Amino acid sequence: MSEYFTLKSLEGLLEEFLAGVVKVKQNRLSVLDGINRLDDISRMSSDGHNINEAIGEWFAEHNQWLDKSVLKDIEIGRIGNLLENISFGISKDKISTPEKRKLASEIDRWNNLAEKTPKKVVLKRHGETTENPAANTITMYDNHLERALNLFKDKAGDKKHILSVLDDSLKSAFTQKNKDALLLSGYIIYYLKLDGYLVDPYVKRLKEAEQMLKGKKADV
Amino acid sequence: MFNQAEKAYCEALLALRNKDYRKASDCFDEALPQYMNNKEFVLLMETNRLLLAVKDRLAKYENEEIEIMEAFAHGKETKLL
Numbered sequence: 001m002s003e004y005f006t007l008k009s010l011e012g013l014l015e016e017f018l019a020g021v022v023k024v025k026q027n028r029l030s031v032l033d034g035i036n037r038l039d040d041i042s043r044m045s046s047d048g049h050n051i052n053e054a055i056g057e058w059f060a061e062h063n064q065w066l067d068k069s070v071l072k073d074i075e076i077g078r079i080g081n082l083l084e085n086i087s088f089g090i091s092k093d094k095i096s097t098p099e100k101r102k103l104a105s106e107i108d109r110w111n112n113l114a115e116k117t118p119k120k121v122v123l124k125r126h127g128e129t130t131e132n133p134a135a136n137t138i139t140m141y142d143n144h145l146e147r148a149l150n151l152f153k154d155k156a157g158d159k160k161h162i163l164s165v166l167d168d169s170l171k172s173a174f175t176q177k178n179k180d181a182l183l184l185s186g187y188i189i190y191y192l193k194l195d196g197y198l199v200d201p202y203v204k205r206l207k208e209a210e211q212m213l214k215g216k217k218a219d220v
Numbered sequence: 221m222f223n224q225a226e227k228a229y230c231e232a233l234l235a236l237r238n239k240d241y242r243k244a245s246d247c248f249d250e251a252l253p254q255y256m257n258n259k260e261f262v263l264l265m266e267t268n269r270l271l272l273a274v275k276d277r278l279a280k281y282e283n284e285e286i287e288i289m290e291a292f293a294h295g296k297e298t299k300l301l
Contacts, residue, residue, distance in 0.1 A: 004281045007274050014271040015239070021264060022237045029233050036230045039222045 031070060034062050035078055042082045045089030052099055055086060059106045066109070083107045148184045162188060166202060173209035182209050225254035229261065236268065241275070244268050 022029065038058055045051045065071055071079070087107045090100055155168045166188045172181035185206055193199045222230070232247035248265040255261035 004278070007278050007281070011271065011274045011278060014267055014274065018236050018241075018264070018267060018271065019239075022233065025233065026237075029237065032230050033234055036222060036227060039227070 027070065031065075031075055034058070034065070035075060035082070038079060038082045038086075042085045042089075045086045048089075051086065051089070052103060055103060056099075059103075080111055083110050144180060144183065147180045148187075151180055151184055162192065163197075166192070170202065170205045170209060174205065174212055177209075177213050177215075179213060182206070182213055185209070223254070225251045229255060232264075232268075236264070241268055241272055245272055 041051050041054045041058060044054065087104065090103060090107075151169070151172075152165065155165045155172075156162075159165050159168070166185060169181045169185045169188065172178045173185050185202070189199045189202050189206060192202075228247045228250035232244045232251060235241070235244035235247055245265075245268055248261075248268060251261070252265070
């Protein structure tokens, strides 16, 4: 049964992914669907079918596109071409009716939109950036201090004396080749030294950890 | 006008929106020749294909479960008599 539950979980995951993609594309998809339907109507018109009702419904549903700027230039161009084709199909029948006149006026309205949209070429480039090494080093040091403080808080959590924290920090620096732990150990040693502690053994371990870190860099 | 592959890709996306994965699969297959180098298209098509395979496998499990349940019910019925 474990395979069953794994499959169920995978099914949910895949459905969620596909739904997410569709959601991201929702706006474009509704435009694409609308143009696709207009394309169908245009084909029906070319085949000599009466499309008055279908195109009337299409206008009723998509007139909101005229007010909102949902269409891209290329889509407006496509709609314009399809409407031109439909208009040609309607005008082939010489008999004028109120319905046909209304459709012709709607088509003109849409074609006006296509004409109003200027054809433009947009050149894009990324904004200029200047390298500021000083700012980078300040940010890097700031980040390091934050990481070192978090490390100190982690290690100090269950300890009773700063020397235990130093011992743990030196172990991390040595075994994990952790630069933040190495620097944290250095701060603690200097702090203790200023307070009169004998720190020679710790300094020796600090140097060994430093050698380990350098060795790691050399490996890289 | 849209060509057949463009229409099929559009239909596939609409089928995905309606969670009609079988129809989406047919539409993806139809659009494939034009979009086989489009990474997004291939990702969606293969994900959909995998999902259908998972669903088929799950359907087998669920059918087996139904058979077991029926056998059990039958057993109970004979006991009750």
